[in-house]
Amino acid sequence: MSVVDATSAARTPGPVSATSADAGGSLDLDKLFAARLLAVRARPYLATALFALHVVESRQVPTMAVDRYWRCYVSPGFVRRNPVEELAGVWVHEVSHLLRDHHGRGDRVARERGLTGPGARLRMNIAADCEINDDSFGDGLVLPHGAVTPGALGLPSGELMEDYLRQFGLGPRTQDFAWLDCGSGSDGLDREWDLGPNGADGLSEQQRDAVRFRVAQAVNGRPGHTSKAWKRWAEEVFHPPQPWRDLLGAAVRAAASGSGAGQDYSYGRPSRRSAGVPGAVLPSLRRRPPRVSVIVDTSASVSDAELGSALLEVTAIARAVGGRRDLVTVMSCDAAAHTVHPLCHAEGITLVGGGGTDLRTGFARALRTAPRPDVVVVLTDGQTPWPEARPSCRTVVGLFPRERSTGSWDEDDPDYVPDAPPDWARVVTIG
Template identity: 40%
Template sequence: MSSEDARVAARFAAARLWAASRAPYLAHALFSLTPVVLEPRRDGETGEPVPDPEWRAFPTDPGWRVHIDPGTALAVPVEEFGWWLLHGVGHLVRRHGDRAPAAAGPGDPVARRWNRAADAEVNDDLEAAGLDVPAGVVSPRALGLPPGRLAEEYLSEIEVLDGAQARGGRSAGDLVDCGSAADGLERSSGESGGDGLSGVERAVLEAALARDVLARAAARSDVPGGWQRWARERTRPAVDWRARLGAVLRRGAHPGAGRVDFTYRRPARRRGPQGPHGRVLLPAMAAPSPEVAVVVDTSGSVDDGVLRVLVSEAAGVLERVGGPGRRLRVICCDRRAHPVQTVRRAEEIRLVGGGGTDLREGIAAAAGLRPDLVLVLTDGDTPWPDRPPRMPVVVGLVAGPTVPDPPAWARVVPLPARP
């Protein structure tokens, strides 16, 4: 590594550390960024790198790569560099690239307005965290717009301001290119360098980040309201698995429903009879907690978007069914059943596979664990067992138009095509 590269790397490390200290609830995301150092512009006489205005914002792409112009990185204060890292994480986590309206290219007026609207959504929370927005960059406060809105809402306001500017009014902020993470448009050059995060890895990272945000908010740390709203939405599964699984269990997975078992973990409130050595401790009644085995379809027919849905729903199972301290047994399956994984959190699931599809293997492996219920998460493009296993089977189905229905003995829960 050259001395120049070492200086840029040290600057990036310092900026990331500063950002993590100002927004610790985003530390997981900040340390998941992959730096890509660009070829610098150089001074014609000294040969030293000089800032390139095109890369002022340290743009990011959907693979969680941050593109670093050496001249800009070495010229701006560490605090400003760190601010832009937090800004880029905001675009990534909120998936502004996926939400962007169709545009012809990065210079298209539609893309420019959307970039500024997305900036307003992100910078609103940075201001709420007490971090000053760099000069000329869009923020709701600078534009006189109400806080706490989505980019789609700010977009209409910025269109009005752009119309006013065309008639001689003030500008709605500088045109700062935040990269394809903000507008969803591929760049012909510059945005490249190494493998970024896959769709599944991004989904797992977002789930972990949402949990971190909610944990810090619950501990009464200073977490902006916008991040808390995002985290609550991100951790809300599409299906209320507790209600669905409860209905299945009442139909036969357990001989009784409700509080039908005794436990000494929490004594009963009523007082027991007096014995020779003191009062007798009576057990409390407890509801049975189901043992669930999850089969996740990781075959090649399941694209990244569908797999993100399946991971999101697996996280819902963990949270709503497993309960605190409970573990869930997960089997990834393509043409064969992969080894059982026992996990507590969604990000602990290692999604392995990618070949053909035969969920009969996964269901047989799950049935061999003797759970109360087998939950299959799939796009449905698979052969099914001829005979049902001895325990109930629920199929979380992200179905395409040509996929046949699962067998009648499985209870099907439709899942959305996107998380």
């Protein structure tokens, strides 16, 4: 992180020129490593990551910076000018950029939002600093002088880099931070001092993942000693967010292609075994496109936004089974099953409901439909009783997320926690 000492801060908003400050001096490794030990003492769950960083002396770097290969480039003059206590904070700050994958996230944001040029990358660096600095210091760790915090920009705390990036632009409030440069590890843009993927002492992708996993284990092992941001990060390392629409499509495809699904006997082509039974014609087992019945929970506990999302998922489900919309039917269900609509008329489908929830009626109606479906897909918030017995076809549940708490069976009770879907259903959380 780019910071300045207290004496120079009174004269200039940025750091002293690296060229003039570093002339004639070598990097004080004893002081730098003493600061790292202080950082480990203050944040022991980050020890694996802090010791994984390889130090590279560089007079091109204004202060300290990292690249995506876990090299830490350090200015000798910066180390000489700043006390050990502040250097410990810089160690934690820089390694936080790498643990939180700010370089990868910066590249993704740049592609998605069309952000180009050094100005956009500076904004990413500032936004990444805000994500780290709002709760990483205190409790034995000093906030380095000149560090960017959300409060300095009039922004709320506790948000992510991507959120902060939407809330400010370069202007009067950010002009004092124009000198910030935490390196390519903070925003994904290569610097002239980077050694690159083929340089010495860089970590491979597998090694970097191993470091993150070890740190996440340490964070989870100290639940009372870490901030909410680090707990959230550790949870995502162990359980990374999944592309739920892809998962839902994969679940439907797997159910539709399983043994027995879409199979029936046909006399259109007699079985080859008929030759062994003179005078009899045996039917052959033929594969046909699978039929899918979609049950949409339309009870009062499901919001309009979730119902709109459900209709979008119906289209995705049709694609997952090969685009045969005529083989997909949609039924709305609250406490009672309503009209079954063929998906070929999806534009005219009306979701009816708004009462209590009992999707067992929907299962019963779907299984009575002729021809019988091979797969039943249920889109629900889970606040429903489930069939006691496994249905005669495969079941996929798309579950709208709900907060977990304690309570009893009452949809009007905000503390109500629905029973989990049964084990015989493949469950995918939607959204």
